[in-house]
Each structure stands twice: as C-alpha cells, then as structure tokens.
Amino acid sequence: MTFAQVIDFKTGRYSDLDQLMDRWVEQTKGKRTASHSLIGKDRADGSHFVEIIEFPSYEEAMANSNLPETNRIFEEMVALCDGMPTFTDLDVVRNDQLNASTARRFFHEIATGGNLDAIDEVFAADYADHDIMKEQDTVVGSDGIRSDVTRWRSAFDFAFELDRQICEGDDVVTLWTLNGTHTGDFMGIPATGKQVGMTGTTIFRFKNDKIQEGWWHYDAMKLMKQLGAAG
Structure with a gap:
C-alpha cells in the first residue's frame, strides 16, 4: 500500500532549507526510497510550509528514515525551523489521477x-x-x-x-x-x-x-x- 508522510513546519529561512533538501537528494542518490515529494507554502502565512513525501509502502518509508543522511538532514532542518516540525503518517486509501x-x-x-x-x-x-x-x-x-x-x-x-x-x-x-x-x-x-x-x-x-x-x-x-x- 502506498504510504505518505506529511511534514508541517514554519521557517523564516526557506531558501536555506531548500538548499538543505538539495544536499539530501544528492547525498541519498541510489539509496532513498521516496518516490515523490512536494512542498507547498501557505498563502495566508508565508512562513508556514507543508511537505508531502510519497513512498511505495510504509516499510520503504522506514528504510528511508533510517538512512544516516536522513537523520543528519533532519537535525539541520530542525535548526532552521521555528519550532519542531510535526509529522503525520498516512496510508493512501485513494489516489485519483x-x-x-x-x-x-x-x-x-x-x-x-x-x-x-x-x-x-x-x-x-x-x-x-x-x-x-x-x-x-x-x-x-x-x-x-x-x-x-x-x-x-x-x-x-x-x-x-x-x-x-x-x-x-x-x-x-x-x-x-x-x-x-x-x-x-x-x-x-x-x-x-x-x-x-x-x-x-x-x-x-x-x-x-x-x-x-x-x-x-x-x-x-x-x-x-x-x-x-x-x-
């Protein structure tokens, strides 16, 4: 079953965070299991962002989370955020294309x-x-x-x-x-x-x-x- 993780966070340093994400993509080439990722910015609050990451399964998501590069990037991400990001784990039950x-x-x-x-x-x-x-x-x-x-x-x-x-x-x-x-x-x-x-x-x-x-x-x-x- 397809699995998605939603990360909700606030930051006034999005450009730095964007560069951080680019480094993670480069460092995890050939190892990461995420199949799709998108980040949206709240129209009503320019410091509020939501990232949605899609994986083939929950097990693949856990393998991705356990990568050393993911742990390091997360620590750096927290340092760039205004407060601790929140995570929501979703089993995808409908996916209309x-x-x-x-x-x-x-x-x-x-x-x-x-x-x-x-x-x-x-x-x-x-x-x-x-x-x-x-x-x-x-x-x-x-x-x-x-x-x-x-x-x-x-x-x-x-x-x-x-x-x-x-x-x-x-x-x-x-x-x-x-x-x-x-x-x-x-x-x-x-x-x-x-x-x-x-x-x-x-x-x-x-x-x-x-x-x-x-x-x-x-x-x-x-x-x-x-x-x-x-x-």
Missing part, C-alpha cells in the same frame, strides 16, 4: 466505443494535434480528432489495450497496443479482412481538465505492411 482517467476515457469510450459526443467533454475546443501520418504538422480544433476517430473506426474494427500510463505535471503519456480487423477503406486500401496490430505512444497535455494538445507516435510502417501496402 484525474488527467490519466480522462486520457483512458478517450481510448476506451471515444476511440474504441465510438461515443463521439464525449469529444467536447474531453478535448479543448482549440485542441492541437500532432500525428506522424498527417501531412500537416499540427491540426487545430476538436473537430480534427472527431474526424480522425470516424476515419479509423470506418476502416478498422479495433480496440486499444493500454499497456502503461505515466503522469508528470500536465502531461499524460500512454503506451498502447491496437489490435483489430481491416473492415473498410484506409488510405486508399480497400477492406482486406486482415487482422492488424501495432503499438504506439500518445502524449496528452492537459489544461483546465481537458486535453489541450496531443502527440501521436506509432508503428505506421508495420500497419501498412500488414495491409500489403509496404514492402
């Missing part, structure tokens, strides 16, 4: 399921699309993705399998596998009834909870070979 969920909604509900009405809920009106199989480097507008989905669904009876998703900031990276049957015209190639499959990666950038920009990279050559169009 909302942008990743929206990305999955595109692959499952819109592309595979054919619910084109959901496009305006998922994509920004000025969505910018970058696709290796298009002549234009960038196509702007959610109507472009609507046209793409319609074109692919008219040519293939397919489904996406999502192999992995990686979230960082406003970006969601999805590694996927597409498998299906060639049932209609595709780029001038009439239906062959052949089974096709390819892998690819899509990067969606989000803004205000909607997909603002997308980059598509996939094995187009493999697909065309399966359709008999490439040697």
Whole structure:
C-alpha cells in the first residue's frame, strides 16, 4: 500500500532549507526510497510550509528514515525551523489521477466505443494535434480528432489495450497496443479482412481538465505492411 508522510513546519529561512533538501537528494542518490515529494507554502502565512513525501509502502518509508543522511538532514532542518516540525503518517486509501482517467476515457469510450459526443467533454475546443501520418504538422480544433476517430473506426474494427500510463505535471503519456480487423477503406486500401496490430505512444497535455494538445507516435510502417501496402 502506498504510504505518505506529511511534514508541517514554519521557517523564516526557506531558501536555506531548500538548499538543505538539495544536499539530501544528492547525498541519498541510489539509496532513498521516496518516490515523490512536494512542498507547498501557505498563502495566508508565508512562513508556514507543508511537505508531502510519497513512498511505495510504509516499510520503504522506514528504510528511508533510517538512512544516516536522513537523520543528519533532519537535525539541520530542525535548526532552521521555528519550532519542531510535526509529522503525520498516512496510508493512501485513494489516489485519483484525474488527467490519466480522462486520457483512458478517450481510448476506451471515444476511440474504441465510438461515443463521439464525449469529444467536447474531453478535448479543448482549440485542441492541437500532432500525428506522424498527417501531412500537416499540427491540426487545430476538436473537430480534427472527431474526424480522425470516424476515419479509423470506418476502416478498422479495433480496440486499444493500454499497456502503461505515466503522469508528470500536465502531461499524460500512454503506451498502447491496437489490435483489430481491416473492415473498410484506409488510405486508399480497400477492406482486406486482415487482422492488424501495432503499438504506439500518445502524449496528452492537459489544461483546465481537458486535453489541450496531443502527440501521436506509432508503428505506421508495420500497419501498412500488414495491409500489403509496404514492402
């Protein structure tokens, strides 16, 4: 179970503390078990900070706490704080990655399921699309993705399998596998009834909870070979 530790502290010397954290990161390279860390500053009190550190498990967190470097850094941290920091230990019982969920909604509900009405809920009106199989480097507008989905669904009876998703900031990276049957015209190639499959990666950038920009990279050559169009 994912574990998180919340450290609540006050300091008038945050820049010094920030440098201290940089030293800890450098000194514990290859040894620390923390997977994610963020520090927030209280808008109402500029000396009040909260750090949230995420670990794969409670046991990993304890291993991290027992590092000699962690003990030394903690002593120096206390010296920079106004009073003793407080700690809250949390077992994570729910972890919603909302942008990743929206990305999955595109692959499952819109592309595979054919619910084109959901496009305006998922994509920004000025969505910018970058696709290796298009002549234009960038196509702007959610109507472009609507046209793409319609074109692919008219040519293939397919489904996406999502192999992995990686979230960082406003970006969601999805590694996927597409498998299906060639049932209609595709780029001038009439239906062959052949089974096709390819892998690819899509990067969606989000803004205000909607997909603002997308980059598509996939094995187009493999697909065309399966359709008999490439040697």
